[in-house]
Amino acid sequence: MTDPSTVEAPPTCYRHPDRATYVSCQRCGRPICPECSTQAAVGVHCPECVREGRAAGGGGLARALRPRRSGAVTYTLMGLIVVAYALQWISGGGLTSAWVLNPTVVGAEPWRLITSAFLHSPGTIIHILFNLYALYAFGPALESFLGRSRYLALYFSAALGGSLGVLALYALAIATNGASVEATGGFLAPGSALGASGAIFGLMGAYLPLRRAIGVNVMQLLIVLGINVALGFVAPNIAWEGHLGGLLVGAAIGWVYLRTRRPAQRRVQVLGVAGIAAGLLVLFVLFVASAPVFYGL
Structure with missing residues (x-):
């Protein structure tokens, strides 16, 4: 039998601690639940990273041509x-x-x-x-x-x-x-x-x-x-x-x-x-x- 005290708890959404999730923001790595995730070109983004991206400005073409921060x-x-x-x-x-x-x-x-x-x-x-x-x-x-x-x-x-x-x-x-x-x-x-x-x-x-x-x-x-x-x-x-x-x-x-x-x-x-x-x-x-x-x- 498994000792419940040794079972690793799943990560929880950083905005909703009562919600377990295995999905993380592709930019910052914070765990997020479906309600907090926004689909990106690759993976999903959290609300904060979405706001940062919008605040950076520039049209769609400019964003596409801008080098990725972590690439x-x-x-x-x-x-x-x-x-x-x-x-x-x-x-x-x-x-x-x-x-x-x-x-x-x-x-x-x-x-x-x-x-x-x-x-x-x-x-x-x-x-x-x-x-x-x-x-x-x-x-x-x-x-x-x-x-x-x-x-x-x-x-x-x-x-x-x-x-x-x-x-x-x-x-x-x-x-x-x-x-x-x-x-x-x-x-x-x-x-x-x-x-x-x-x-x-x-x-x-x-x-x-x-x-x-x-x-x-x-x-x-x-x-x-x-x-x-x-x-x-x-x-x-x-x-x-x-x-x-x-x-x-x-x-x-x-x-x-x-x-x-x-x-x-x-x-x-x-x-x-x-x-x-x-x-x-x-x-x-x-x-x-x-x-x-x-x-x-």
Whole structure:
């Protein structure tokens, strides 16, 4: 039996303390009940934030063009991705070769686990445009809700998780001496990978446990997520295993954030996220140590 004294009470609306709610204002993070919430482009806003937005003035177009208050990290990441893409072209493929996630050399060059998340296919601009749009669509609201440091921890841990997903397929081929590739008609064939998709799937994964707190329509999120997951399995040259790795890591970190959202749980939260990142690094070391010659050592 459960001791009632140990059951965590649900948060209550800051304007109506007698009303339990799991929905928070997308801008300030205060819990609000349906009566106090105003639907925004992403999530909902409390009455105070609505008034602040109206007091800021400007027409609809001006508000649309005004940078979001908490999107600085997202826009910086987008800028770095664009700069990296330009350098891929300027270097004649040199940067791509140096930063791409190539499993055969990643043991000696482990930075590729992260640098590959800033590269995109020079063969088609659709790859980078899709990821930039997805980052713009999902990033700012999550950054606003989590804060910059937690958002960055989520993004880079998910990027690492995506890279480990790619290496897991490579490790499976090594362990089975290629039998996994032959048995699936090449579906489980490992390869090199690049792109921010693993990190972006991590953002979408984090939305799943945090959806009620942020105020996201979960059906719309599941539709977008389902389409992207399906494309990874049916379209050629897409590292679906990287998407899956990022998604799982993002969901795990989102769950940690949800369960440790009180200020008094800050230390537990940091340790939980650090533990996930450390676990991924341990997994990488185990992959390399199991067959060092296959990883460039």
